[in-house]
Amino acid sequence: MGLKRPDLETKISNLLSPLVVAGAGGALVLIALVPQLAALIREQLQANLSPTAAAVAASAIGVGATVFLVGQLPVFLIWFERKVAAHIQDRLGPMRVGWHGVLQSFADGIKLVFKEDIIVNGADRFLFKLAPFLVLMGAFSAFAVLPWHTGLVVSDLNIGLLYVVAITSLGSIGLLMAGWASNNKYALYGGMRSAAQMVSYEIPTAIVILSVVVQVGSLNLQDVISAQLGGFGNFANWHIFRLYGLNVIGFVLFFICGLAETNRSPFDIPEAESELVAGFHTEYSGIRFGLFFLAEYGAMFFVAGLTVVLYLGGWSGPFFEGPLVFFIKTLALVFVQMWLRWTLPRLRVDQLMALCWKYVIPFAFLVLLVAALASAGAS
Amino acid sequence: MSLDAAAVQQRIEAKFPGKITSAELEVTDPFLVIDNAAIVEVGTFLRDEPELAFDMLHCHSAVDYLELKEPEKARIEVVLHLTSLKHRHWIVLKVMLPRDNPKTPTLENIWPTANWHEREAYDLFGIEFEGHSDLRRIFLPEDWAGHPLRKDWEWPDEWHGIAVKPDEKFSQRAMEGENIGVGPFD
Amino acid sequence: MSSQTQYKDLEPDEAYAFKPEDLEPDEMILNMGPQHPSTHGVLRIELKTDGEIVKDAQPHIGYLHRNFEKHAENIDYQGVIPFTDRMDYVGSMNNSLTYAVAVEKLMEIEVNERVQSIRVITSELQRIASHLLALGTYGMDIGAFTPFLHSFREREKILDLFEWLCGARLLYNYNWIGGLSHDLPNQWTDRAKIFLDQFEPVIDELDNLLSYNKIFTKRTADVGIIPPERAVGYALTGPNLRGSGIKWDIRKEDPYCGYEKYEFDVPVGQGRYGPIGSCWDRYYVRVEEMRQSVRITRQAIEQMPAEGDVRETVPKRVKPKPGEAYGRTEAPRGELGFYVVSDGGLIPYRVKGRSPCFVAMSIFREIAKGEMIADMIAIIGSLDIVLGEIDR
Numbered sequence: 031m032g033l034k035r036p037d038l039e040t041k042i043s044n045l046l047s048p049l050v051v052a053g054a055g056g057a058l059v060l061i062a063l064v065p066q067l068a069a070l071i072r073e074q075l076q077a078n079l080s081p082t083a084a085a086v087a088a089s090a091i092g093v094g095a096t097v098f099l100v101g102q103l104p105v106f107l108i109w110f111e112r113k114v115a116a117h118i119q120d121r122l123g124p125m126r127v128g129w130h131g132v133l134q135s136f137a138d139g140i141k142l143v144f145k146e147d148i149i150v151n152g153a154d155r156f157l158f159k160l161a162p163f164l165v166l167m168g169a170f171s172a173f174a175v176l177p178w179h180t181g182l183v184v185s186d187l188n189i190g191l192l193y194v195v196a197i198t199s200l201g202s203i204g205l206l207m208a209g210w211a212s213n214n215k216y217a218l219y220g221g222m223r224s225a226a227q228m229v230s231y232e233i234p235t236a237i238v239i240l241s242v243v244v245q246v247g248s249l250n251l252q253d254v255i256s257a258q259l260g261g262f263g264n265f266a267n268w269h270i271f272r273l274y275g276l277n278v279i280g281f282v283l284f285f286i287c288g289l290a291e292t293n294r295s296p297f298d299i300p301e302a303e304s305e306l307v308a309g310f311h312t313e314y315s316g317i318r319f320g321l322f323f324l325a326e327y328g329a330m331f332f333v334a335g336l337t338v339v340l341y342l343g344g345w346s347g348p349f350f351e352g353p354l355v356f357f358i359k360t361l362a363l364v365f366v367q368m369w370l371r372w373t374l375p376r377l378r379v380d381q382l383m384a385l386c387w388k389y390v391i392p393f394a395f396l397v398l399l400v401a402a403l404a405s406a407g408a409s
Numbered sequence: 410m411s412l413d414a415a416a417v418q419q420r421i422e423a424k425f426p427g428k429i430t431s432a433e434l435e436v437t438d439p440f441l442v443i444d445n446a447a448i449v450e451v452g453t454f455l456r457d458e459p460e461l462a463f464d465m466l467h468c469h470s471a472v473d474y475l476e477l478k479e480p481e482k483a484r485i486e487v488v489l490h491l492t493s494l495k496h497r498h499w500i501v502l503k504v505m506l507p508r509d510n511p512k513t514p515t516l517e518n519i520w521p522t523a524n525w526h527e528r529e530a531y532d533l534f535g536i537e538f539e540g541h542s543d544l545r546r547i548f549l550p551e552d553w554a555g556h557p558l559r560k561d562w563e564w565p566d567e568w569h570g571i572a573v574k575p576d577e578k579f580s581q582r583a584m585e586g587e588n589i590g591v592g593p594f595d
Numbered sequence: 596m597s598s599q600t601q602y603k604d605l606e607p608d609e610a611y612a613f614k615p616e617d618l619e620p621d622e623m624i625l626n627m628g629p630q631h632p633s634t635h636g637v638l639r640i641e642l643k644t645d646g647e648i649v650k651d652a653q654p655h656i657g658y659l660h661r662n663f664e665k666h667a668e669n670i671d672y673q674g675v676i677p678f679t680d681r682m683d684y685v686g687s688m689n690n691s692l693t694y695a696v697a698v699e700k701l702m703e704i705e706v707n708e709r710v711q712s713i714r715v716i717t718s719e720l721q722r723i724a725s726h727l728l729a730l731g732t733y734g735m736d737i738g739a740f741t742p743f744l745h746s747f748r749e750r751e752k753i754l755d756l757f758e759w760l761c762g763a764r765l766l767y768n769y770n771w772i773g774g775l776s777h778d779l780p781n782q783w784t785d786r787a788k789i790f791l792d793q794f795e796p797v798i799d800e801l802d803n804l805l806s807y808n809k810i811f812t813k814r815t816a817d818v819g820i821i822p823p824e825r826a827v828g829y830a831l832t833g834p835n836l837r838g839s840g841i842k843w844d845i846r847k848e849d850p851y852c853g854y855e856k857y858e859f860d861v862p863v864g865q866g867r868y869g870p871i872g873s874c875w876d877r878y879y880v881r882v883e884e885m886r887q888s889v890r891i892t893r894q895a896i897e898q899m900p901a902e903g904d905v906r907e908t909v910p911k912r913v914k915p916k917p918g919e920a921y922g923r924t925e926a927p928r929g930e931l932g933f934y935v936v937s938d939g940g941l942i943p944y945r946v947k948g949r950s951p952c953f954v955a956m957s958i959f960r961e962i963a964k965g966e967m968i969a970d971m972i973a974i975i976g977s978l979d980i981v982l983g984e985i986d987r
Contacts, residue, residue: 464827488934
């Protein structure tokens with residue numbers, strides 16, 4: 031067999047993959063330089079515009095940058111997950127589209143956009159169309175309060191943690207809506223399961239968050255991070271090392287709840303593919319399915335990011351600090367999530383509930399109690 | 410203590426005289442032919458008698474004997490292969506049924522596994538098992554015509570528009586000496 | 596029998612065993628299959644559910660029915676072998692072996708020792724391959740994806756060996772009546788030994804990956820319990836029966852192919868994480884059986900005579916005298932039997948396949964009641980069914 035002339039796809043992918051790799055590298059550099067960049071932009075805006083206009087323009091740029099980043103993250107995370115899964119399973123994963131398959135997610139995205147958008151007969155058309163957007167909104171709006179650095183947050187809300195708890199619940203309504211509107215029994219089961227699961231796990235999530243709030247005395251996420259600065263090597267003050275080691279329990283509980291809230295394995299019973307075919311998104315196709323997918327990976331990243339903020343010092347670090355530190359820590363937690371997914375079997379729905387009500391909630395209350403007593407003693 | 414077929418026959422004879430209509434003990438798998446009316450009693454006895462303890466009905470088949478040359482011998486046989494896990498012996502029972510309108514009492518109350526086996530025999534042979542709890546076709550569609558393992562069953566031309574009839578009978582070609590299929594001979 | 600009757604068209608709800616009008620409030624009919632990721636083929640199960648609880652379950656089979664037995668009545672004795680391969684298509688070696696054993700019993704053929712040893716080797720390797728598939732997919736049913744690929748990696752190696760042996764990877768047509776289609780290729784046994792050496796530690800690896808996982812034991816150890824007396828009553832065989840704690844193995848009780856020469860244990864369910872006869876017990880019996888199969892294969896390779904014609908006793912013309920015989924072997928899924936009736940002609944008068952999966956499926960309704968939807972998958976997987984064999 032002689033050498034074949036490369037076809038168009040190969041040419042395109044050969045051209046694009048260095049670009050993508052370079053782009054990813056550039057993005058990392060950019061993330062590292064964001065504080066300087068932001069300061070520069072802010073300076074320029076303040077010099078040239080009135081104070082009100084400068085503030086509006088600054089937040090517009092912040093929103094735009096976050097939306098762009100959040101939109102690109104799942105693309106990277108999907109490729110990352112496939113690679114992690116493949117190497118755990120002793121295979122290579124995507125290798126064909128670009129260098130080590132880096133373009134795979136783009137190709138899949140293009141495929142999803144061009145696929146036929148099917149709405150089944152008997153579906154509740156309005157809710158069916160609304161559901162994916164609601165899920166996506168719930169996952170991505172939460173990024174508004176996620177701090178990347180001092181002053182580098184879209185909206186520095188005083189009640190940031192309350193906002194997080196509230197806005198992430200929106201997703202469960204979306205999933206229930208998707209399950210109901212599909213006019214499919216499997217989808218209905220998926221929707222009901224996800225509603226039950228999320229409502230249950232929101233309670234320990236809120237309690238664990240509260241235990242951190244009690245220690246910090248603020249609902250603002252920047253304050254949570256400031257409370258963890260300093261100490262030996264600039265990491266000894268992280269929450270995870272405090273409260274007589276009890277915060278380790280809090281950290282683990284929060285991580286478990288995060289897995290459950292994002293429907294990740296071993297808590298992926300709403301979409302349990304071996305039982306419910308695909309759960310709530312059984313009837314979705316094309317880009318509507320893609321939106322669910324994006325939302326899942328966005329939520330994964332957000333939950334990991336929130337864990338980093340609450341327990342691992344956010345953007346602070348032993349050697350240097352900034353958005354890149356935050357990004358790397360979050361990515362490490364995301365990797366743990368993937369690792370668990372490809373290792374553990376799935377729980378059954380009653381075991382999931384038993385775990386929540388019998389073990390997670392009592393321990394969450396214990397952490398909260400000790401945190402409250404400790405802070406009462408300190409003040 | 411395992412028993413051979415003759416010993417089993419003796420015990421059944423002692424308990425139910427005259428219910429074994431015939432027996433063949435000199436072949437590879439010795440079998441006893443049981444009177445159709447007595448099969449439930451004999452089966453219960455075989456299962457419950459501690460010396461016999463045939464607790465597993467491990468195979469249940471039916472065979473259609475068309476016997477074109479001797480029409481009076483035409484019959485459908487229900488063949489039961491019984492095993493005793495306790496004594497590690499086994500026996501073959503047969504029940505002879507008439508070809509038209511074959512009926513026999515169900516054995517599912519003795520060996521629950523008979524439930525599906527009898528549905529299979531009903532499906533493919535048209536044997537009616539009296540007292541069966543759920544006698545429906547098991548493999549073929551509910552509206553299939555006839556019972557295909559009967560020797561005089563004929564292919565329908567089509568089923569809901571699907572052609573099902575083969576062109577030529579392989580058996581005839583084989584009988585004429587043609588080498589069909591994948592045999593060991595090149 | 597008139598055959599050209601008019602077919603009536605069925606009403607849609609005639610395909611359902613449960614009628615909507617009989618349902619209690621809160622109950623729902625859920626149709627699982629025939630297109631479902633975890634029914635291991637085209638199995639359809641009708642569930643009557645109350646929320647997550649299954650009130651009743653009715654399996655519907657026959658979507659893959661080819662009427663193998665009718666085929667067998669229309670083709671000569673050797674020609675049946677490829678059809679048997681297609682019954683349990685992940686355990687083909689054992690199927691054709693069983694049929695060959697049955698017809699040899701009918702014709703009173705004694706195969707020579709080399710053939711017997713090769714048959715033992717191939718059928719034990721096939722058992723390992725089949726159990727690997729069963730265990731891998733069982734992990735996947737419970738939600739663990741990774742053990743599936745690891746076990747398939749090992750299964751590939753066995754399929755490679757078989758491909759080298761007879762050119763096919765799935766449907767071998769290797770066991771013939773009275774012999775084998777080919778002798779072993781040169782150095783095949785060396786390669787098989789290398790495989791066994793590297794495979795034995797992998798069993799422990801798979802074991803650690805899945806068997807003792809807390810979630811896995813929780814999901815399987817208290818589910819789908821078959822008490823021993825029900826298992827016997829339903830005539831379960833193979834790992835399903837042994838999972839209920841009953842020591843019954845055709846290789847020990849009714850040896851064929853010289854199994855009495857080899858030393859091996861028959862693992863039974865111990866009830867380590869719950870009552871005896873649970874899904875976990877059935878699963879773990881398969882893991883243990885792979886270890887025993889490795890042992891048997893090693894011994895068979897050691898004891899195999901170096902010389903011998905594998906076609907020595909292959910009859911020129913398969914024409915048994917009138918009579919009948921029931922041949923049975925221990926297939927990966929349990930006792931596989933063929934009841935062959937001869938009328939003295941060139942084609943079998945009747946071939947009945949006694950398939951272990953058909954029997955295993957018949958107990959499903961009884962053990963499914965009262966469990967949860969997720970447990971249905973666990974039970975089906977633990978019974979290790981192959982639809983090609985259920986429907987035949």
